[in-house]
Amino acid sequence: QVQLQQWGAGLLKPSETLSLTCAVYGGSFSGFSWTWIRRPPGKGLEYIGEINHSGSIHSNPSLKSRVTISLDTSKNQFSLELSSVTAADTAVYYCARRVIQILNGNWFDPWGQGALVTVSS
Amino acid sequence: DIQMTQSPPSLSASVGDRVTITCRASQGVNKYLNWYQHKPGKAPMLLIYSTSSLQSGVPSRFSGSGSGTNFTLTISNLQPEDFATYYCQQSYSSFAFGPGTTVTIK
Numbered sequence: 596q597v598q599l600q601q602w603g604a605g606l607l608k609p610s611e612t613l614s615l616t617c618a619v620y621g622g623s624f625s626g627f628s629w630t631w632i633r634r635p636p637g638k639g640l641e642y643i644g645e646i647n648h649s650g651s652i653h654s655n656p657s658l659k660s661r662v663t664i665s666l667d668t669s670k671n672q673f674s675l676e677l678s679s680v681t682a683a684d685t686a687v688y689y690c691a692r693r694v695i696q697i698l699n700g701n702w703f704d705p706w707g708q709g710a711l712v713t714v715s716s
Numbered sequence: 717d718i719q720m721t722q723s724p725p726s727l728s729a730s731v732g733d734r735v736t737i738t739c740r741a742s743q744g745v746n747k748y749l750n751w752y753q754h755k756p757g758k759a760p761m762l763l764i765y766s767t768s769s770l771q772s773g774v775p776s777r778f779s780g781s782g783s784g785t786n787f788t789l790t791i792s793n794l795q796p797e798d799f800a801t802y803y804c805q806q807s808y809s810s811f812a813f814g815p816g817t818t819v820t821i822k
Contacts, residue, residue, distance in 0.1 A: 639814065639815040640760075640803060640805075642810065689760065691760075694765075699766035699769065700747070700748035700750075700766050701748075701807045702750040702766075702805070702807060703752075703760075704761075704765075704771065705759065705761075706759040706760045708758070709758075
């Protein structure tokens, strides 16, 4: 059973760079996309971006200029960097695996446990 | 961009009740609609994918239906562990989530 475990700095100052890593246990990178999603306080879930096993990256256009997603297949990990953070980036950040099936679409499963990132001066 | 709405935003129900949550898309998403359960402090969990397919390990009291722009998640015989927030998510075009429906204990 695939499990995701994530970690990273929880308190940042404005203009700093958010950095989170997600480790994948019990499964392969191949055939899936590896995704970052966040939930700001009091708001819904927002797709940040993803990287597939080949290293192709797709990002939310609203965040694209600040997002870097990378993959380390030797460690079975993928990472998110979000530059120039502001208070609006305060959120719980989740990593997730995106499963793709040609006939049924795609979905996120499983998810990491989440990491609260607070941006405050 | 496709926008997702859910109703109601919250509901209060009792153990044993039948609960229905509605999700609407601003344009057709075919059958590409998924449902997740999220409990505070826990990882969101996939319940249903492709409108009505139950994810492995999910109790059969959860069911999904719909097509196009209108979808429903039904929980029959609500159990104590079902009190949570439920999100719909379309995968027809990008990955928009609904705002969530919180199910609380009456």
